[in-house]
Amino acid sequence: MTKKHVSTTIxxxxxxFLCDPNDTLLDVLRKELSLTGTKEGCGSGDxxxxxxxxxxxxxxxxxxxxxEAEGKNIGTIEGVSNKDQLHVIQEKFxxxxxxxxxxxxxxxxxxxxxxxxxxxxxxxxxxxxxxxGNLCRCTGYDKIxxxxxxxxxxxxxxx
Amino acid sequence: MSEVKEYxxxxxxxxxxxxxxxxxxxxxxxxDLNLPGMIWGKILRSPHAHAKILSIDYAxxxxxxGVLSIATHDDFPDLPVEAVVAGExxxxxxxxxxxxxxxxxxxxxxxxxxxxxxxxxxxxxxAVNLVEVEYEILKPVLDIREATADDAPILHDDxxxxxxEEVPTVASNVAARTEFRKGDVEVxxxxxxxxxxxEFYTPTVHQxxxxxxxxxxxxxxxxxxxxxxxxxxxxxxxxxxxKLLGLSLNKLKVVASEIGxxxxxxxxxxxxxxAHILSKxxxxxxxxxxxxxxxxxxxxxxSATRIWVKIGAKNDGxxxxxxxxxxxxxxxxxxxxxMLGGMTIFTPYDVEHxxxxxxDVVVNKPKVAAYRAPGAPQAEYAAEMVVSELAAKLxxxxxxxxxxxxAKEGTQTIYGPKMKAVGLVECLExxxxxxxxxxxLKANQGRGIAxxxxxNIGGMSSVTINMNPDGTGTIVEGSPDIGGSRASMQMMxxxxxxxxxxxxxxxxxxxxxVAYNASTGGSRTTFATGMAVIEAGEDIVQQMKERAAAVWxxxxxQVDWIDGVAVNTAAENRLTAAEICAGVGRTGGQISxxxxxxxxxxxxxxxxxxxxxxxxxxxxKVDVIRYTAIQDAGKAIHPSYVEGQYQGGAVxxxxxxxxxxxxxxEDGILQNPGFLDYRIPLASDLPMIETIIVEVxxxxxxxxxxxxxxxxxxxxxxxxxxxxxxxxKAPVTDLPCSPPNVLKIIQSK
Ligand code: FES
Ligand code: FES
Numbered sequence: 001m002t003k004k005h006v007s008t009t010i011x012x013x014x015x016x017f018l019c020d021p022n023d024t025l026l027d028v029l030r031k032e033l034s035l036t037g038t039k040e041g042c043g044s045g046d047x048x049x050x051x052x053x054x055x056x057x058x059x060x061x062x063x064x065x066x067x068e069a070e071g072k073n074i075g076t077i078e079g080v081s082n083k084d085q086l087h088v089i090q091e092k093f094x095x096x097x098x099x100x101x102x103x104x105x106x107x108x109x110x111x112x113x114x115x116x117x118x119x120x121x122x123x124x125x126x127x128x129x130x131x132x133g134n135l136c137r138c139t140g141y142d143k144i145x146x147x148x149x150x151x152x153x154x155x156x157x158x159x
Numbered sequence: 160m161s162e163v164k165e166y167x168x169x170x171x172x173x174x175x176x177x178x179x180x181x182x183x184x185x186x187x188x189x190x191d192l193n194l195p196g197m198i199w200g201k202i203l204r205s206p207h208a209h210a211k212i213l214s215i216d217y218a219x220x221x222x223x224x225g226v227l228s229i230a231t232h233d234d235f236p237d238l239p240v241e242a243v244v245a246g247e248x249x250x251x252x253x254x255x256x257x258x259x260x261x262x263x264x265x266x267x268x269x270x271x272x273x274x275x276x277x278x279x280x281x282x283x284x285x286a287v288n289l290v291e292v293e294y295e296i297l298k299p300v301l302d303i304r305e306a307t308a309d310d311a312p313i314l315h316d317d318x319x320x321x322x323x324e325e326v327p328t329v330a331s332n333v334a335a336r337t338e339f340r341k342g343d344v345e346v347x348x349x350x351x352x353x354x355x356x357x358e359f360y361t362p363t364v365h366q367x368x369x370x371x372x373x374x375x376x377x378x379x380x381x382x383x384x385x386x387x388x389x390x391x392x393x394x395x396x397x398x399x400x401x402k403l404l405g406l407s408l409n410k411l412k413v414v415a416s417e418i419g420x421x422x423x424x425x426x427x428x429x430x431x432x433x434a435h436i437l438s439k440x441x442x443x444x445x446x447x448x449x450x451x452x453x454x455x456x457x458x459x460x461x462s463a464t465r466i467w468v469k470i471g472a473k474n475d476g477x478x479x480x481x482x483x484x485x486x487x488x489x490x491x492x493x494x495x496x497x498m499l500g501g502m503t504i505f506t507p508y509d510v511e512h513x514x515x516x517x518x519d520v521v522v523n524k525p526k527v528a529a530y531r532a533p534g535a536p537q538a539e540y541a542a543e544m545v546v547s548e549l550a551a552k553l554x555x556x557x558x559x560x561x562x563x564x565x566a567k568e569g570t571q572t573i574y575g576p577k578m579k580a581v582g583l584v585e586c587l588e589x590x591x592x593x594x595x596x597x598x599x600l601k602a603n604q605g606r607g608i609a610x611x612x613x614x615n616i617g618g619m620s621s622v623t624i625n626m627n628p629d630g631t632g633t634i635v636e637g638s639p640d641i642g643g644s645r646a647s648m649q650m651m652x653x654x655x656x657x658x659x660x661x662x663x664x665x666x667x668x669x670x671x672x673v674a675y676n677a678s679t680g681g682s683r684t685t686f687a688t689g690m691a692v693i694e695a696g697e698d699i700v701q702q703m704k705e706r707a708a709a710v711w712x713x714x715x716x717q718v719d720w721i722d723g724v725a726v727n728t729a730a731e732n733r734l735t736a737a738e739i740c741a742g743v744g745r746t747g748g749q750i751s752x753x754x755x756x757x758x759x760x761x762x763x764x765x766x767x768x769x770x771x772x773x774x775x776x777x778x779x780k781v782d783v784i785r786y787t788a789i790q791d792a793g794k795a796i797h798p799s800y801v802e803g804q805y806q807g808g809a810v811x812x813x814x815x816x817x818x819x820x821x822x823x824x825e826d827g828i829l830q831n832p833g834f835l836d837y838r839i840p841l842a843s844d845l846p847m848i849e850t851i852i853v854e855v856x857x858x859x860x861x862x863x864x865x866x867x868x869x870x871x872x873x874x875x876x877x878x879x880x881x882x883x884x885x886x887x888k889a890p891v892t893d894l895p896c897s898p899p900n901v902l903k904i905i906q907s908k
Contacts, residue, residue: 020281030190030191031193034193035184036184036187036188036190036191037183037184037185038184039188039369039370039419040190040371040448041369041370041371041419041451041834042451042833042834043450043451044451044833044834044835046451046833046834046835047369047451047834049369076184077183077184078183078184080183081183086179086182086183090182090183093178093182094174094175094178094179094182095174096799097172097175097643097797097799097800097802097803099178099181099182100420100641100642100643100800100803100807101368101369101370101417101418101419101420101421101641101642102177102178102181102182102186102417102419103188103368103369103370103419103420104369104419105181105182106182106184109182124847127842128842128843128845129842129843131842131843132841132842132843133841134842135369135834135839135841136369136842137366137367137368137369137420137422137807137811137839138420138642138803138807139803139806139807139810140803140806140807140808140809140810140811140840140845140848141810141840141842141845142802142806142845142847142848143799143802143803143806144842145842145847146847
């Protein structure tokens with residue numbers, strides 16, 4: 001199989017990579033580019049651990065092909081904080097103990113960021129439905145939802 | 160416990176020290192390590208549930224360009240029948256090897272047969288598909304009834320039931336029978352005014368950790384290897400891998416990656432010994448990652464059960480006798496938690512007459528692994544359903560009924576010891592007084608109450624705290640941190656030394672950098688490793704005092720230690736920990752605190768859950784609308800992570816009660832090995848989970864800690880299912896309470 005050449009932007013960096021036509025974007029991120037912050041829980045679009053943004057749209061990177069990144073703007077967990085400053089969502093996840101094992105956390109933080117971009121003042125129910133694609137087996141979601149709603153409050157106040 | 164101790168650090172809600180790496184994606188989990196020259200291993204799994212392997216021909220796979228090594232069962236040395244530690248129980252070494260790579264028979268759909276390592280995942284996968292296996296297909300045995308039928312196909316010709324009065328002469332799928340007895344149930348039942356008996360069924364479920372099993376193994380020519388893996392216990396991975404491959408322990412360095420959930424399922428080896436064989440044969444580091452489908456097919460599950468329960472009570476609400484006959488599926492190899500079921504089933508109750516018979520039954524499903532309080536959720540589900548039904552029939556409030564019969568200090572357990580101080584009564588009182596329990600229900604809603612008991616364990620933990628020249632320190636521990644335990648260790652070190660929390664950095668060391676630690680399991684880590692941290696901290700305080708005494712030319716007895724500062728009682732001199740550490744060159748070298756302990760006195764943790772559901776009578780769909788989890792923590796070191804354990808356990812139990820089950824077709828082929836069809840709870844399925852932390856200190860821990868990790872999964876099964884039966888006004892016996900199952904009960908009323 002001949003590799004394809006792809007030019008893209010990841011977390012603001014101009015990146016080029018080679019991949020097989022059937023490689024998923026998740027594989028490219030994790031294996032080619034060593035961006036292992038994006039996690040794989042299922043490889044079939046069911047768990048949300050691999051959540052990233054593709055031109056601002058929230059997607060499961062296990063369902064996107066590497067070649068589809070051509071000319072796109074990709075956002076991953078590695079791009080959420082600003083230099084040595086955590087994003088409010090990250091701070092709130094820590095403050096509320098919204099992670100136990102932490103494997104779902106990168107996906108949830110990326111999804112929460114997308115949620116709050118679309119809806120700066122979600123109700124508990126809206127947050128629960130928006131994040132329904134992100135499985136967490138450890139927390140029972142209670143503290144995650146609290147962290148999300150608290151982050152929303154702070155971000156609105158700060159905006 | 161008259162006086163309430165004042166603590167400076169523990170009980171706070173501090174930020175976990177490993178949190179920053181985890182919210183930024185920098186933390187490295189099982190599949191995140193890549194090494195130069197690394198290749199990929201893949202496993203060939205059985206398409207049949209039960210078959211003889213007639214031949215394996217891997218010539219084509221071996222010939223494929225890019226394939227560097229192949230592993231089969233023949234790569235294991237001859238193994239003795241010997242037990243090795245596996246989670247909260249033990250596994251037989253030979254069974255373990257046969258589970259890793261099948262020998263003459265495959266015993267479940269997904270049973271591993273052979274592994275290939277190749278320069279890419281794609282080539283490894285292609286090679287696996289080129290392997291030709293000839294099978295003689297046998298009829299599968301898919302549940303306890305089939306397994307124990309007279310003409311049942313036998314999984315293991317050499318398995319004879321243990322624990323029978325007469326030594327059996329024919330092989331059986333029943334591996335063992337055990338019983339627990341206290342008093343005489345016949346006497347107790349004769350005393351009863353009312354007796355209820357029912358049989359319950361719970362399906363095969365999976366722990367459902369989001370991170371699949373993964374490992375990278377690198378063997379070098381000197382015979383040393385490094386095993387990187389996601390595990391609850393890297394020392395036990397080392398022990399079983401060494402045993403399976405005939406290696407001494409010092410040849411294996413096992414590094415525990417961050418772990419993406421385990422719940423008991425990451426206490427045994429699936430990939431590591433196989434990757435080791437592949438690495439040794441190829442001379443290259445080998446990485447193996449299970450797909451989600453493989454996780455469901457080849458790892459985990461928790462036992463399906465059939466449990467019959469009979470309970471008698473007097474009209475005044477006194478329970479007179481409790482009896483059970485329970486069978487637990489072990490999967491393909493013996494070793495279900497049936498015995499633990501027998502030990503836990505009636506333990507929330509102080510009743511004179513009890514009897515439990517437990518059967519361990521093999522079936523053509525994956526070998527079960529520990530799953531959070533193994534055995535207890537299923538067993539206590541059955542008992543709690545009948546207890547609630549009795550309360551209703553006697554027209555007694557279900558909490559009052561439990562209070563009247565509750566186990567407390569001095570209660571004789573069915574399995575041996577008498578109860579020490581425990582918090583069941585306190586949990587029941589807290590439940591009774593909770594706003595939730597006081598609230599009213601609407602139409603089509605129901606409420607369930609259930610209690611839960613789990614022993615908790617202690618065991619071996621080793622900790623070193625190395626102080627730095629500036630008075631900061633590193634806590635070197637060896638208990639994989641699965642849910643925030645580093646934060647608790649940091650707090651306990653601060654409490655024990657009086658040195659501020661942020662001066663300590665906790666790390667999880669590999670098997671070469673700290674002495675043996677038992678696995679993170681049995682709710683032992685905060686209790687036992689915490690105890691070791693406290694002892695190591697006290698060791699540091701002692702040394703600090705001696706060093707200060709040396710500086711002042713007094714005896715250590717003349718030095719006080721107050722909030723991390725040495726004080727000379729005679730002369731009012733003071734030396735901070737940082738000053739002492741800076742001056743160690745003059746007082747005898749660096750300071751390290753050390754504790755290698757075998758912690759005893761783990762305090763049982765009781766819980767009581769209250770659950771409200773609403774049932775859609777047309778579809779049978781159940782929604783949990785309010786939920787409260789109440790549990791005794793002894794002392795909550797970090798309340799947020801304690802609440803997190805309650806909430807997480809509750810929700811796993813809600814999933815078990817409502818939707819989760821392995822679905823097999825009649826040939827024993829697993830129909831739902833994915834998160835789409837094996838449906839664990841989503842954020843949108845749930846309300847907030849209210850929590851109440853009860854604290855009845857455990858006298859055997861310096862700060863009163865009880866393990867809290869497991870108990871929380873026990874009560875939800877009955878709390879949810881009884882709430883459903885309360886809503887639909889008909890008894891529920893079989894889990895899950897999925898829409899079709901509930902609808903069936905509604906329609907057959
Ligand atoms: S890994 Fe992409 S959704 Fe699970
Ligand atoms: S914290 Fe473990 S899966 Fe969410």
